[in-house]
Amino acid sequence: MAMSISGGCVGGDSCTVLAPSASSLRPPLRRAAGPKGHFCTFPHGASSNHMLTNNQLCVEHQRCPQSSTQTYALSRKDFSPITQDVEGFLHNVVNMGFLDRLKLAWKIMFPAPTIKESSNANIAKQRLKMILFSDRCEVSDEAKKKIVEHVIEALSEFVEIESRDNVQVDILTDAGLGTVYSVTVPVRRVKPQYQESEEQYRGKIVGVDFKDTGESSGNVDVTFDFFVPNENY
Amino acid sequence: MAFAPPRLLPLPPPPAAAASTRAVSARHHGGRTAPELSGPTPRVVVVTSGKGGVGKTTTTANLAASLARLGLPAVAVDADAGLRNLDLLLGLENRVHLTAADVLAGDCRLDQALVRHRALQDLHLLCLSKPRSKLPLAFGSKTLTWVADALRRSPNPPAFILIDCPAGVDAGFVTAIAPAEEAVLVTTPDITALRDADRVAGLLECDGIKDIKIIVNRVRPDLVKGEDMMSALDVQEMLGLPLLGVVPEDAEVIRSTNRGVPLVLNDPPTPAGLALEQATWRLVERDAMTAVMVEEQERPKKKGGFFSFFGR
Numbered sequence: 001m002a003m004s005i006s007g008g009c010v011g012g013d014s015c016t017v018l019a020p021s022a023s024s025l026r027p028p029l030r031r032a033a034g035p036k037g038h039f040c041t042f043p044h045g046a047s048s049n050h051m052l053t054n055n056q057l058c059v060e061h062q063r064c065p066q067s068s069t070q071t072y073a074l075s076r077k078d079f080s081p082i083t084q085d086v087e088g089f090l091h092n093v094v095n096m097g098f099l100d101r102l103k104l105a106w107k108i109m110f111p112a113p114t115i116k117e118s119s120n121a122n123i124a125k126q127r128l129k130m131i132l133f134s135d136r137c138e139v140s141d142e143a144k145k146k147i148v149e150h151v152i153e154a155l156s157e158f159v160e161i162e163s164r165d166n167v168q169v170d171i172l173t174d175a176g177l178g179t180v181y182s183v184t185v186p187v188r189r190v191k192p193q194y195q196e197s198e199e200q201y202r203g204k205i206v207g208v209d210f211k212d213t214g215e216s217s218g219n220v221d222v223t224f225d226f227f228v229p230n231e232n233y
Numbered sequence: 234m235a236f237a238p239p240r241l242l243p244l245p246p247p248p249a250a251a252a253s254t255r256a257v258s259a260r261h262h263g264g265r266t267a268p269e270l271s272g273p274t275p276r277v278v279v280v281t282s283g284k285g286g287v288g289k290t291t292t293t294a295n296l297a298a299s300l301a302r303l304g305l306p307a308v309a310v311d312a313d314a315g316l317r318n319l320d321l322l323l324g325l326e327n328r329v330h331l332t333a334a335d336v337l338a339g340d341c342r343l344d345q346a347l348v349r350h351r352a353l354q355d356l357h358l359l360c361l362s363k364p365r366s367k368l369p370l371a372f373g374s375k376t377l378t379w380v381a382d383a384l385r386r387s388p389n390p391p392a393f394i395l396i397d398c399p400a401g402v403d404a405g406f407v408t409a410i411a412p413a414e415e416a417v418l419v420t421t422p423d424i425t426a427l428r429d430a431d432r433v434a435g436l437l438e439c440d441g442i443k444d445i446k447i448i449v450n451r452v453r454p455d456l457v458k459g460e461d462m463m464s465a466l467d468v469q470e471m472l473g474l475p476l477l478g479v480v481p482e483d484a485e486v487i488r489s490t491n492r493g494v495p496l497v498l499n500d501p502p503t504p505a506g507l508a509l510e511q512a513t514w515r516l517v518e519r520d521a522m523t524a525v526m527v528e529e530q531e532r533p534k535k536k537g538g539f540f541s542f543f544g545r
């Protein structure tokens with residue numbers, strides 16, 4: 001974890017304008033800020049004093065660029081996109097003035113409440129989506145019975161069904177997939193011809209004759225007869 | 234029969250009251266004063282919604298009035314056999330004496346049952362039955378089909394037949410959609426109306442009406458901005474149908490209903506009236522609109538100042 005921050009200085013290619021990048025970074029920052037704590041000030045609970053080492057990110061005092069060349073080759077390729085954003089961000093942070101950084105700190109510590117996700121309109125949209133899916137895909141009872149029969153018929157070709165009465169069809173709505181029909185069929189066993197078996201061959205090998213076992217020459221020369229039973233037997 | 238032949242060319246100088254509204258509509262439509270009629274006439278359009286109270290009758294009345302004002306003869310049919318409202322909105326409630334029920338019973342001719350609007354010469358109203366009639370209200374689904382055919386066969390057929398559908402999805406609905414080839418689905422941006430609208434859209438498609446367009450009614454832009462109400466874009470996304478118009482909530486609707494004058498005839502036009510007028514153009518030209526998101530105003534980024542980070 002320390003690695004991801006130690007290379008932090010590297011990310012910014014050029015000094016970009018902070019305001020748009022901060023706003024575009026805000027969602028990933030907020031997500032990442034949860035488990036990792038506050039980036040700007042105390043990552044992993046270490047105090048800012050500990051960060052004044054060469055390899056780690058310096059927030060306030062040191063200039064980043066002088067350590068960048070060292071760590072560049074090592075750590076760049078390990079970074080996930082989110083840590084690259086973080087690097088860019090932190091790189092820019094260091095180059096800001098004090099007041100700007102203070103403003104940023106304020107915004108990060110007291111983020112504005114998200115109105116987007118839990119707004120009434122969005123709640124209504126989600127509910128409506130679910131209800132439209134289930135309304136549109138509702139089938140009649142007769143159709144359900146026929147679905148069960150057809151499915152049982154199709155499956156019985158391959159497996160033996162435990163009990164026909166226990167077969168159930170359910171219509172559910174799933175957030176990711178929409179409407180999901182699930183038919184639950186208890187199965188006793190698979191029919192023999194479709195069973196997964198280790199012994200694929202039913203033939204016999206006879207008359208094995210090693211001309212050269214390969215101990216000295218490294219080649220094996222063997223003849224044998226392989227009988228495959230005829231289907232009539 | 235009192236139908237004027239459909240006039241597609243710009244009219245001769247209209248009376249003064251209509252001149253300014255025509256100028257307004259010309260401004261909005263790139264200088265044209267009349268839309269181009271698309272498709273064979275008469276076009277039979279059913280205005281339906283499923284849920285009651287979303288504005289079907291208001292929409293029908295105003296679309297019909299708008300069509301008549303554009304010079305396209307229109308017949309508005311109130312297909313609600315039990316409860317009659319379209320006559321009130323058009324201000325014709327005192328002049329309805331004969332209805333389609335009488336025509337079917339053979340008591341009168343069709344043209345006698347059609348009530349012509351006083352101000353708009355091209356607008357006629359036809360009611361399906363008298364609410365207080367003792368006859369059973371069960372009309373077969375062929376009733377309106379017969380009426381539409383009769384209108385088609387008449388010496389001066391109208392350009393548009395607008396059918397105001399009753400609420401619900403029962404026999405009245407089935408009767409009303411029987412002769413229609415196109416549908417205008419009126420809905421409001423709330424979850425109940427949208428669910429019903431979706432169901433009705435499914436029923437319409439089952440019945441063979443593939444040309445369905447939505448009008449989103451009673452939109453409150455302030456609530457949409459505050460993320461409390463779904464926007465027209467959301468509605469279009471949910472239902473997956475082309476958008477004919479977005480009509481904002483307007484107090485003028487109530488006033489014009491009380492007066493008995495369709496609100497599109499107001500001069501100067503109100504927001505709802507304008508929206509309905511534009512919807513009429515799109516209906517005539519078989520066009521659809523694209524909903525746009527109301528853009529959030531960019532808050533100016535304050536660069537300096539110590540207190541600027543308090544409050545976003």
